[in-house]
Amino acid sequence: MTDTVGRLLEFRMPDVGEGLTEAEVLTWYVKPGDAVVDGQTVCEIETAKAVVELPIPFDGVVQELRCAEGERVAVGAVVITVVGAEAPSAPGVRETMQAAQQRQPVLVGYGVAPQAAKRRRRTADSTAGRLAGPGPVLAKPPVRKLAKDLGVDLARVLPSGPDGIITREDVHAASGAADIAAVPASALPEPVSPPGGGPRETRVPVRGVRQATAAAVTSSAFSAPHVTEFVTVDVTRTMKLLRDLKREPWAADRRVGPLLLVARALLAAIERNPDINASWDEKAQEIVRKNYVNLGIAAATPRGLTVPNIKDAHTLSLAALAGALNDLVDAARSGRTSPAALSGGTVTVTNIGVFGVDSGTPILNRGEAAILAVGAIRSRPWVHKGKVTPRRVVTLALSFDHRLVDGELGSKVLADVATVLERPNRLTAWS
Incomplete structure (x- = not known):
């Protein structure tokens, strides 16, 4: 040139x-x-x-x-x-x-x-050219993080994934490491001869997503007065509905699970109690009521907790909501959630049940008035039609900002969510 x-x-x-x-x-x-x-x-x-x-x-x-x-x-x-x-x-x-x-x-x-x-996309057939010459290396963020931790140069790794993508197995093969949770030597303290021969402590720099999450939850916990209410509900009918929905044609390429119907139940509760969908403007001393719902879904990723949101979730059909949830989860797990998807949320759902946890007291996502935690769905003895019988039961926890949501409003929202999950046919009656 x-x-x-x-x-x-x-x-x-x-x-x-x-x-x-x-x-x-x-x-x-x-x-x-x-x-x-x-x-x-x-x-x-x-x-x-x-x-x-x-x-x-x-x-x-x-x-x-x-x-x-x-x-x-x-x-x-x-x-x-x-x-x-x-x-x-x-x-x-x-x-x-x-x-x-x-x-x-x-x-x-x-x-x-x-x-x-x-x-330009590279294929597995172009491996030799990619290793020898310049150009981007194809690997997902968690794989890049693993390579960085193990000290592996991705430019010298032979890819085995589709289209020449480097996998975790490729990185391990290149490094010869057997421990998937290996930690870089530079991050370890000086050995102090602990029992078992391993390090006594490992220091991990707080940065990126984890640093932002720590700042956000600290700010939320100490600026918004949290109140948490709980309700335990029989979701046997909801679980039966899920089995039926999975046979629908639109469900073939989507994850159709309890989170989908919990999200739909929360949207129905917000429609009946719109004042919960709001934020507190400290500077102006105003309550900002949102006439739209950007539904946040708390997602655990390799880089920490993120809360991407589905824009205008209140306008979506059940099939469209399932598709949006599917895309959101895939993007979060691959580390490709866009900055736009992480901003502008109005209310959040966190599914702690996937970890086998029954309940908890979730911290509000900063700037939002409410967050709903969904526990594990378990078979428990339950009084149903006058008899004790095994039923599928879940505990819901709703945390809200008491400056703009009083006990009555918070209780109504939680009760409405529980009602829909106990009798999902109410969704039709309320629409």
């Missing part, structure tokens, strides 16, 4: 939005001397909200990587310099030969210029 001489382009960490000011560089996909094209992913970063890939918005040759993997970089700081012929085409870029024009900030992971080149 002889016409690129003297034109140094700087790509800066984009504005990630949502009040975030920095991100951690997880993996570089390029090195100095590599050619890059507009739209090519050059690195993967982690914000307090999610893990996203960062595309570069112009063509050129990489001159320098300004930050290392594991380094935290402020928004606006230069992350990579490229000698290129194209003028800057996206925010976060400055050409040193001329002043940059004013542009709007780009949200990380949300596309590039309309003419951006499509990222």
Whole structure:
């Protein structure tokens, strides 16, 4: 590229939005001397909200990587310099030969210029070329984390997954490690000859999603006066309905489980008691009532707890709600939840029953008025039609912000959820 001489382009960490000011560089996909094209992913970063890939918005040759993997970089700081012929085409870029024009900030992971080149997919047949030359390595975030912990260079790992994707087994094979929970040596304290020969303590840096979660729950717990109410309900009919729903054509490619009907029951309860779907504006001293429901689902991921939400969940049919839940869970488990999906929630459901827990006192998601915890569904002796008989029973716990939800409102919402789950035909009667 002889016409690129003297034109140094700087790509800066984009504005990630949502009040975030920095991100951690997880993996570089390029090195100095590599050619890059507009739209090519050059690195993967982690914000307090999610893990996203960062595309570069112009063509050129990489001159320098300004930050290392594991380094935290402020928004606006230069992350990579490229000698290129194209003028800057996206925010976060400055050409040193001329002043940059004013542009709007780009949200990380949300596309590039309309003419951006499509990222080339690699197949298992191209393994040798990928190992020998530049280009992105295909691996999911949990696999990248495992490789980082084990000190494995993904660029030298032979992929066995579809389309050349590196799997956890590939990383273990490359490292020779047998322990799936291996911890990097740099994270371990000096050995003190403990019984059994292992380390007495392991220190794990608090960062990314876990750091954001810690700050959020601390703020929520000490700013909103929590009240939690409990109810135990017979859900035998709901479990029978689930068995029937699984035979519906739309259920073939979706997870149809208790969480789906719990979510639908909560939406019905909110429709009958809309004042619970609100937030507290401390500065304005106002209660902000939401005329829409962005339903949050607490999800445990390899990087910590996240609460993505389904936008306008109150408008969805049962089949559409099942599809949205399916997409939300898949994205959370793969670490690909977008920043937009993590913001704007109005009420949350957390399913602690999947861990075999009967009940708990959930902490409100910051800015929301209520959160519903669903315990494990168990067979228990229950009085049904005047006789003690085995029934499927679950305990629900509703925490709410007592500044804007009094005991009457909170109790009505919890009772309505219980009523729907005990007699799901009420959904038809209430609609």
